[in-house]
Amino acid sequence: MLYSKLVRDKIPSIIKNNNKNYQVKHLSDQEFKEALKNKLIEESKEFFLAKDKDSLIEEIADIYEVLDSLICVYNLDKNKIKEVKEKKAEDKGKFEQKIKLISVRDKYFSSEDQSKETDIIDTFSNYLEEKIKPIALILDYDPQVLKKVFNDISVDNPLLLNLKLKKEWGGLEFSNHDFYQWQINIAKYSGALAFLQTQHQSAVGMLCNSSNQIVKQKYLPNIVTGNNFCGVGFSHLRRQGEPVLSAMVDGSGYRLTGNIFWITGYNFFDNFILGATLDDSKELYAIVPFANKNSHSGTIKLSEPIKLGAMGSTNTVRAKLDNWYISPEDILAIKPAKTILKKDSENILHHGFFALGCAFGSLEIINNNAEKLNLPSVTINYHKLYNKTVNLKELMLTEIVNPSQRFVEKLALRVEAINLAHKCAHAAIITSKGSGNKQENPAQRLYRE
Numbered sequence: 012m013l014y015s016k017l018v019r020d021k022i023p024s025i026i027k028n029n030n031k032n033y034q035v036k037h038l039s040d041q042e043f044k045e046a047l048k049n050k051l052i053e054e055s056k057e058f059f060l061a062k063d064k065d066s067l068i069e070e071i072a073d074i075y076e077v078l079d080s081l082i083c084v085y086n087l088d089k090n091k092i093k094e095v096k097e098k099k100a101e102d103k104g105k106f107e108q109k110i111k112l113i114s115v116r117d118k119y120f121s122s123e124d125q126s127k128e129t130d131i132i133d134t135f136s137n138y139l140e141e142k143i144k145p146i147a148l149i150l151d152y153d154p155q156v157l158k159k160v161f162n163d164i165s166v167d168n169p170l171l172l173n174l175k176l177k178k179e180w181g182g183l184e185f186s187n188h189d190f191y192q193w194q195i196n197i198a199k200y201s202g203a204l205a206f207l208q209t210q211h212q213s214a215v216g217m218l219c220n221s222s223n224q225i226v227k228q229k230y231l232p233n234i235v236t237g238n239n240f241c242g243v244g245f246s247h248l249r250r251q252g253e254p255v256l257s258a259m260v261d262g263s264g265y266r267l268t269g270n271i272f273w274i275t276g277y278n279f280f281d282n283f284i285l286g287a288t289l290d291d292s293k294e295l296y297a298i299v300p301f302a303n304k305n306s307h308s309g310t311i312k313l314s315e316p317i318k319l320g321a322m323g324s325t326n327t328v329r330a331k332l333d334n335w336y337i338s339p340e341d342i343l344a345i346k347p348a349k350t351i352l353k354k355d356s357e358n359i360l361h362h363g364f365f366a367l368g369c370a371f372g373s374l375e376i377i378n379n380n381a382e383k384l385n386l387p388s389v390t391i392n393y394h395k396l397y398n399k400t401v402n403l404k405e406l407m408l409t410e411i412v413n414p415s416q417r418f419v420e421k422l423a424l425r426v427e428a429i430n431l432a433h434k435c436a437h438a439a440i441i442t443s444k445g446s447g448n449k450q451e452n453p454a455q456r457l458y459r460e
Contacts, residue, residue, distance in 0.1 A: 016053065017046040019076075044084055051077045056391050131183065132193055135171055139200040147201045148456050154316075154324040157203055158279055164208075165237030172208060173235060175216045180227075181235040182215070187411045191364045195404065198368020199375075202460030203322040205365060210275050214241035214284050217296065221343040229340060230282070230298065242301060244274035244330065245286025245294075248351045254288035256332065258295045265295060265337045266309065270329065277301060277313060277326040284343060292348035297337045309335035321459035356418050360407055363425035366432040367407070370400045373435035373457045380442035389442055396438065400431050 017038075026033045038046055054077055058070035082089060143150070143160070150157045164171050174190055176182020185193070190212075198205040218231055218241070233239035247255045247270070256269035267287050274283055280301045287295045304311045314329040374397050381389040407424055410416055416424075439454035440447040447454050 017043075017050045040084070044081075047077060047081050047084060051081070052395075056394055059394055060387070060390065131170065132189060132196070135168065135193065136196050138168060138171075139197060143200045143204060147453065148451055150201045150203045150324060151322060151456055151460070152324050154278065154326050157207065157324045160204065161207060161240075161279055165240075169235075169237045172211055172237070172240075173215060175212050175219070176231070176235065177219050180219065180231050182219075188408055191361070191408060191411055194364040195368040195371065198365040198460075199372040200368075202365070202369065202456075203324050205368065206322055207276060207279060207325050209365075210242045211240055211280065214243050214280075214282075217243070217284055217343055218298075223340075223342055223344070225340045226298065226343055239282070240276070240280040241298070242274060242276035242280040242283035243285075244271045244283050245296065245351065246273050247271055248286045248288065248294055249355070256285070256287045258287035258289050258337070260290075261336065263339050265289075265297075265342075267297075267332045267335045267337060270331055272329050273327060274301070274313075274330055275325045275327045277316060277328045279326065286351065289345070294346040294348065294350050295337070296343040296346065298341050298343065299332075299335065299337070304335075307336035309333060311335055321456075359418060359421045360410060360425055363407060363428035366425075366428040367400065367404050369432040369457050369460055370396075370428070370435040373432070373439040373454065374400060376439040376454050376457070377435065377442050380439070380444075384442065392438065396431070396435055400435070403427055403431060 023033055023035055051074065054070060054073045058067065058074060061067045061070050081087075082092070146156065146160075150160065170183050173182040174185040174193060176184065178184045194205065194209065197208065215231075215234060218227060218234070221227055230239060230241070234241065254269065256267060256271060258265040258267050265287070267285075269287070271285060276283070282298050283301045284296055284298050287297070289295055299311065301313075302311070303313055310331075310333045312331045312333075316323070316326045316328055319325075319327060374393065377389070377393045377396070381393050403424065407428065410421060410424065436454065436458040440452070440458060443452055443454050446452055449455065
């Protein structure tokens with residue numbers, strides 16, 4: 012049997028006395044330090060799985076032994092460690108009052124606001140568990156069912172689609188912390204529904220932030236009541252070279268000609284916000300009908316829905332605009348060149364929360380499978396993945412509320428979220444055994460998403 016782990020000094024002798032052969036390696040100082048770190052994680056997992064008092068005592072004794080070795084190999088001062096421990100207890104307290112921190116918000120949020128947001132998240136999470144989870148697979152490939160769910164939400168829970176809408180317009184104006192906590196929750200249950208609603212939420216946010224009061228008055232009242240939905244289509248602005256969608260001045264408005272390669276939500280959304288490039292390379296953002304249209308001697312022509320590997324039900328299409336006229340009342344903003352790239356840099360973490368949602372969905376499957384399989388290795392690896400995902404979630408949410416890291420560090424967090432989602436989905440499929448090969452298995456859905 013292979014182990015490849017650090018063991019106590021007398022273990023080789025014990026193995027020999029049991030008439031067995033063994034192979035060992037004496038580590039360098041640097042290798043020993045890394046092995047001790049891994050040993051601490053190993054012993055902590057065993058403590059987590061301990062069931063009775065005697066087992067808890069034994070595992071804590073093992074942890075103490077590893078800590079003593081770490082103190083020794085790093086040449087640390089035990090008295091100094093004790094001083095720091097006591098200083099932290101004095102400054103920040105201990106753990107005697109059993110306090111769990113739920114969220115941190117800016118001071119302008121009252122306790123009543125905080126409680127309301129928490130209650131709303133709980134209500135919506137229960138809705139996802141009861142209504143969305145049982146049909147998650149269907150939502151992934153059937154646009155008609157997805158559309159019905161989306162419309163039902165707009166009737167039964169319209170605030171769910173207006174989390175970022177400002178209160179003055181009748182929305183909830185969620186804090187960033189709770190908004191992205193919600194994105195994690197919804198992605199856990201359905202990637203298709205999560206992606207569709209975030210397109211709408213993004214459009215609503217852009218409308219709210221527009222300085223054009225006319226465009227806000229024209230669209231936001233109907234959005235609040237669930238009588239209008241809006242998507243976005245401006246990822247083409249990220250492309251290098253010649254603009255693929257150009258805007259030319261025409262009186263007080265603009266004429267748009269070119270292509271949009273990716274717009275999600277055809278037959279779900281009434282309108283979408285597009286981006287076009289002006290002669291001086293500035294970016295024009297405006298709202299247009301999400302339909303095949305002829306108007307003012309211009310046309311919008313949409314493709315058939317693109318066949319995607321996952322979430323095909325969201326009806327992603329291409330659009331070709333020929334001389335389409337944008338009136339001043341439909342212009343949200345004119346931004347400097349490369350604004351979208353600057354925003355991408357600032358918001359690099361945002362889409363990482365969808366990956367975390369997929370990871371948590373897969374973790375739920377792994378946990379259920381662990382109970383059925385009754386294999387310690389599955390349980391241990393579940394807790395390892397779960398702890399990593401929870402810790403990453405807290406790091407990312409903290410960064411959203413109180414930004415402090417450089418772009419490259421935030422990018423690393425997003426990469427880790429995607430990596431964890433991939434690992435968790437693989438583990439969900441593997442622990443599902445043979446049934447994990449079935450297309451309708453929930454693990455397969457999460458892997459695709």
